[in-house]
Amino acid sequence: MKTLIKYSCIAFLAMCQLSCSNWLDIGSEDRIMEKDLFSTKDGFLTALNGIYIDLLDNSLYGSTLTYGTMDVLAQYYDCSEEEHIYNALSRYEEEAKRDAVDRTWSKAWFLINNANTLLEHCGEDRSVLDDESYHIIRGEALALRALLHFELLRIFGPVYNLDKKMKCMPYVRSSDLVVREMLPAEEVLNSVLNDLREAEQMLADYDPVITEGPLFSAAEDGLSNAMRYRPLRMNYYAVQAYIARVALYGDNTSLAGDYALKVIKGAQEDNKWFPFIERAAAEESDHQDRIYQPEILFGVYNLNRKVIFEGTFSNNLSSTRVLRPTEEYIDWMYENNINDIRYAWHWEMLASADKEEGNLRYFVKYKEVDDKGKGYQYLMPLMRISEMYLIAAECTDEGVEYLNKLRGARKIANVGEGADLIDELEKEYRREFIGEGQLFWFFKRRNQTDIMTGSGDEVAMNKEKYLFRLPQEEEDHRGTNY
Numbered sequence: 028m029k030t031l032i033k034y035s036c037i038a039f040l041a042m043c044q045l046s047c048s049n050w051l052d053i054g055s056e057d058r059i060m061e062k063d064l065f066s067t068k069d070g071f072l073t074a075l076n077g078i079y080i081d082l083l084d085n086s087l088y089g090s091t092l093t094y095g096t097m098d099v100l101a102q103y104y105d106c107s108e109e110e111h112i113y114n115a116l117s118r119y120e121e122e123a124k125r126d127a128v129d130r131t132w133s134k135a136w137f138l139i140n141n142a143n144t145l146l147e148h149c150g151e152d153r154s155v156l157d158d159e160s161y162h163i164i165r166g167e168a169l170a171l172r173a174l175l176h177f178e179l180l181r182i183f184g185p186v187y188n189l190d191k192k193m194k195c196m197p198y199v200r201s202s203d204l205v206v207r208e209m210l211p212a213e214e215v216l217n218s219v220l221n222d223l224r225e226a227e228q229m230l231a232d233y234d235p236v237i238t239e240g241p242l243f244s245a246a247e248d249g250l251s252n253a254m255r256y257r258p259l260r261m262n263y264y265a266v267q268a269y270i271a272r273v274a275l276y277g278d279n280t281s282l283a284g285d286y287a288l289k290v291i292k293g294a295q296e297d298n299k300w301f302p303f304i305e306r307a308a309a310e311e312s313d314h315q316d317r318i319y320q321p322e323i324l325f326g327v328y329n330l331n332r333k334v335i336f337e338g339t340f341s342n343n344l345s346s347t348r349v350l351r352p353t354e355e356y357i358d359w360m361y362e363n364n365i366n367d368i369r370y371a372w373h374w375e376m377l378a379s380a381d382k383e384e385g386n387l388r389y390f391v392k393y394k395e396v397d398d399k400g401k402g403y404q405y406l407m408p409l410m411r412i413s414e415m416y417l418i419a420a421e422c423t424d425e426g427v428e429y430l431n432k433l434r435g436a437r438k439i440a441n442v443g444e445g446a447d448l449i450d451e452l453e454k455e456y457r458r459e460f461i462g463e464g465q466l467f468w469f470f471k472r473r474n475q476t477d478i479m480t481g482s483g484d485e486v487a488m489n490k491e492k493y494l495f496r497l498p499q500e501e502e503d504h505r506g507t508n509y
Contacts, residue, residue, distance in 0.1 A: 071149075128495050
């Protein structure tokens with residue numbers, strides 16, 4: 028059986044939050060608007076920017092794929108009270124899981140279609156773009172298409188190493204309004220890698236991040252910022268980092284290790300474009316860079332980021348709404364290591380809304396901060412250089428060496444040669460990516476059989492708990508024999 032994916036066909040209308048419904052009802056006026064949009068370079072950039080803006084939707088990186096759903100499933104928080112708003116999700120109840128990612132499916136396909144529309148016009152209207160703009164716009168669009176497919180694969184696909192032949196989703200390369208076949212997870216992952224490799228080739232000789240670095244500031248003399256702020260785009264190093272992440276998810280440790288080392292060499296060793304945070308910047312009173320801006324290869328710029336803290340992590344929230352672990356879990360996670368800059372500055376002792384609880388530690392990575400105009404108070408990390416060290420630790424012969432380089436950057440002691448590497452990697456994934464949605468995928472990739480919870484218990488896992496059903500509407504379209 029084939030699956031019906033609902034689309035919108037006009038890329039720039041992503042900025043207007045166009046509904047995905049009634050996908051066949053596309054009038055001639057819309058087609059004229061589309062043609063007019065792609066008649067200038069600025070129109071192409073508007074279309075591309077629309078995709079980046081919509082990545083901040085709550086069903087994507089605005090919540091579900093970062094600090095919300097995926098971190099609840101990774102068991103960071105104590106949701107053990109029956110009345111807690113995330114209690115059912117934290118227990119992996121089927122309907123709670125399905126409801127949590129229902130909009131993720133439709134929103135991702137909407138943006139994939141926008142990326143495909145943009146890519147098609149890169150071919151049809153090539154003469155509109157100068158050489159640099161063509162390569163960068165096309166490269167970023169390919170990378171975004173790959174990124175969105177990969178997120179869908181991690182959610183709706185199987186535990187890859189167990190069932191990579193399982194049909195789970197399509198891979199869509201055009202904006203044509205046709206039904207798409209469901210493909211095996213293995214084929215989807217290979218298609219993601221192919222798009223990322225092509226994006227890498229497109230950006231290789233044109234992305235200014237390679238020769239000029241992040242350019243995380245406005246251009247002087249009123250010049251265009253279109254090719255600046257590279258960590259807010261799918262830049263060359265971010266694309267290479269995603270190749271490493273995707274390859275490791277597909278158990279291609281050789282490719283993953285090679286690309287992790289490429290990023291480390293290009294972004295840190297040959298150049299100092301993405302250095303580890305200096306302790307002084309992480310600790311500066313009232314101006315702490317708690318998200319470690321210099322390390323972020325790719326992130327989204329969320330002007331409403333302070334709402335995340337106020338509505339999710341704040342000490343003003345009741346125990347049935349706030350996301351926080353127990354005090355014991357926090358100490359266990361960081362092994363009571365007061366030198367760890369993450370332990371020291373991602374948590375703050377604040378007065379609990381429940382006066383009987385007194386002062387408790389709350390997660391403040393996304394708490395509002397005065398960044399003195401540097402831009403990190405609105406930044407949400409999606410890919411950081413530290414992950415390349417963890418991938419290199421898992422996939423190269425110098426594993427412990429790369430793990431210790433990261434630990435050194437976080438101001439904690441080296442692990443010895445006799446340490447259990449995977450156990451130590453899990454500890455670092457847990458500490459490094461809280462609030463960023465990556466730990467759950469470490470567990471799913473490895474088919475982890477038990478997870479420590481934010482309440483101090485352990486939950487037994489199986490592959491069914493790692494699986495997500497498609498939205499009901501999609502199942503209705505396909506039936507059961509797909």
